[in-house]
Amino acid sequence: MKLLVYGAGVCGSLFAARLHEAGVDVSLLARGERLASLRRHGVQLAEEDSPAVRRVPVPVVEHPADGHDLSGHDLSRYDLTCVLVRAHHVDAVLESLTGLDGDVLFLHNWAAGAEPLGAAIGHERVLLGFPPALAGGTMDGGVVRYRAANFMTSRVPMPIGEPDGRATPRLERIVREFRTAGINAKAEPRMDAWLRTHAAFEAPLGRAAYAAGGPVALADDPDAVRGMLRLMRHNLAAMPGPPVPRAFAALRSLPEGLLVALLRRFLRSPTVVRSGLSDTSPAAAAELDCLAEQIRAQAKVR
Structure with missing residues (x-):
């Protein structure tokens, strides 16, 4: 499965880095100074106050439909786009996803239901989810400082579901892919x-x-x-x-x-x-x- 992580904040960076280290074909979308930092150093991670910083070379793109990264990898098509942004940024994200193929998993705070998401990008493409409350950390310059018990190792599962509650093959496939990558995901039939x-x-x-x-x-x-x-x-x-x-x-x-x-x-x-x-x-x-x-x-x- 080829993934795009849309949002290079703390959660998006941790999510993309974990997937990359697990061998998943994943790219991270970023812009501005964050994009420049990621291109120079990769995703930089450190546990809370630790001086040790490790770098994860996740491929980075500036736009969802970018054709290639700096290494020449084809990044123009994705099986799944995972959106990890704040709720008030979602409208801007939807505009850039309209011309992109593949399913879209929205992983963030959201109380407006799936209707406005589906109306913008196609109802058949939308999945809903949420990274557990243990996810988090701070951005220290270009370094993501996270708690050791972050959502990649949490006992609290990451819920994912279809807007209408169905147990579909694509939902089962996505949950399975995340679990294989070491992310504690589960299908939630009442995700909305x-x-x-x-x-x-x-x-x-x-x-x-x-x-x-x-x-x-x-x-x-x-x-x-x-x-x-x-x-x-x-x-x-x-x-x-x-x-x-x-x-x-x-x-x-x-x-x-x-x-x-x-x-x-x-x-x-x-x-x-x-x-x-x-x-x-x-x-x-x-x-x-x-x-x-x-x-x-x-x-x-x-």
């Missing part, structure tokens, strides 16, 4: 509901942490946590069906006081403190705003 549930939880959580200045500061403000929880409950109640995974139903059924206490403990946990919830960049805020707008739009449709 999974993404909506995640957004219903993630958007209030991320926006509250952003406003507070980080997860620990949010944990120290029980009133802010209570307001965040109520918005989560509102979002989940507005969904057309039950949450996926079912465990999220506890956010609607357990007593508010108990949930506030549990969420405050959760926000102080080492995994959360070192997660993307500490990201105060404008890009993080823009993605959270995009998710919140998608949730509001879906509630109006319902």
